Amino acid sequence: MFSSKHFELSDIPDLSGKVAIVTGSNTGIGKVCAIQLAKKNCQVIVPSRSEDKGLAAVADIKAITGNEKVEFIKLDLLSLQSVKAFAEEFKSKHDKLHILINNAGIMLAPYSLSEDGLESHFATNHVAHYYLTMQLLPTLISSGPSRIVNVSSFGHNFTLVSSRSLDNINDEKGYSRMIQYGFTKAYNILFTRELTRRLEANKINNIYVNCNHPGVVSSELSRHAFDQQSWFSKFYNNHVAIPTEKGALTQLYLATSPEVESKNIKGEYYVPYAEPGCANAFSKSDKNALDLWNYTEQLLKEKVPDYKGAIF
Template identity: 35%
Template sequence: MNQYISAGYLWEELKSNRLAKYGAVTAATAISLVLLRKWIGGGVCKSRVRLDGKTVVITGANTGIGKETARDMAKRGARVVMACRDLTRAEKSAAEIRMSTGNGNVVVRHLDLASLYSVRHFAHEYIATEDRLDILINNAGVMMCPYSLTEDGYETQFAVNHLGHFLLTILLLDLLKNSAPSRVVNVSSIAHKGGKIHFDDLNFNQTPYDSLVSYRQSKLANVLFTRELSRRTKGSGVTTYVLHPGVIRTKLGRYVEMRHPVVSALLSAPSILLMKTPKQGAQTTIYCAITEGLEKLSGCYFSDCKLMEPAPEAKDDLAAMRMWDVSAKLVGYKEED
């Protein structure tokens, strides 16, 4: 009898030790995951700046980090203009933002960055109906989409991610100057590193189209545009910043999912742990838009709410000037515009 009692006691002890070890491992794993998520989440904009009386324009504000940026600007009291292609989704998002922030001064206007006509129409209508523009956030974009040309005949990623925003910014530049101090914030990507501007083949007419090569080109163009815009607006009261938001759980990567569904499914679970939420991804945009004292860093590149070093290719002043001249020619911009 004592043997059975001893054996049972020992078994219970073993189970208890195993459970204790299992519990310790589980707790350690949970803590590690929390710390990992906090690290992946990156920096947080801690500024309490209010934007009452200010007007903010955000492209692609109906979803993802654009929507979270719009929500934050609205919370701070700004008049928020959501410039979006899909008006139905945009109106739904605007209604949600009005309700969650208590700010009824959130409006939607149509903007299709794949159409230079649409960009011009938006800008002209904005200038005719609005009296100021304090912050322009060029947020919208497409990522690694299949090869296609816009109605203007330009490769889609380069047209949407760069050319549309380039034209929009220069058309609104006088209003930005009149509202100074004002800011232009361009959402780029760490993918600009390794990118190259194919000045002689921007549309991939001479070389096979590669969606990643095209995406990197468009994101490098964002950084070069920011650098040259900063040089051209020096002393005007307009400052400009470019940023990498992080790897975000948004619909931006939908084309990758469509083309490689099996890979996407296999990676989806672990990738969730390694990606920022849209709210986390919006933090650097918000930081660049409102943080006081950034004026001396106009033209610079940021990530995780910190000043970062861009790729060497992004610091080429001659390439930046050439990018401006080529872009102006492609969009048909002249000084009298």
């Protein structure tokens, strides 16, 4: 399933002077990303909805790497007000941002709504990360060259077997956990492509926006569907899935490798290990990308009264 590795953790360059945010870095693939960035002297922000989990992860990362520039800031992606507060706190403390890894996600969760009345996969995996990115974009531009990595999934292919659409994405009627996950992961690809198109159209050339499938990785991602202590989860995590260190490679490549700039890699979907992948037709449709952008902009204007809209 995976090609041979042309990028290793040891290939991450020195990141002294760089600032990174990795959402979902209190555990799983995101935590490995935060550790590896910190090892290379990057200043890393660890957002978490739980202060206990966030501070514990920060303590771990500092102990493992010896890098003291690792910081927790509270972020609950199920609340647009929390996203706003996170961005404001970050900007009050930092005037530079070089790497944004939109990694946090949920999968196979039972139907529920966010604080803003959005279905929870849609809210977490797409809308909150879109809003976060829009608020941080001016800082990413002024800090350029900078990187944005949107963590998608092979699961974006579940869009092939459903007619769910933006018209009913928040509805309980017709809800399927797997399909919903798939659509939100396709949205990660569409967002990557439309953001890249707009940056290029506005001659903003110093941001490299890409997305990836990390692989089938041993983590807590299936926690909403399976008891993590069950024999099935243990067998799956120990014998089927790859370890998080390998799962983090592709997004770390897109976030740090000098090759991304030398090869001008933008708007692409990468797969393990750090190789160009092939997204499905739904996720490559320019119309779908534009529709998603316009839908999300309209939604944010309704849900966040002082949202001024994307900069372009």
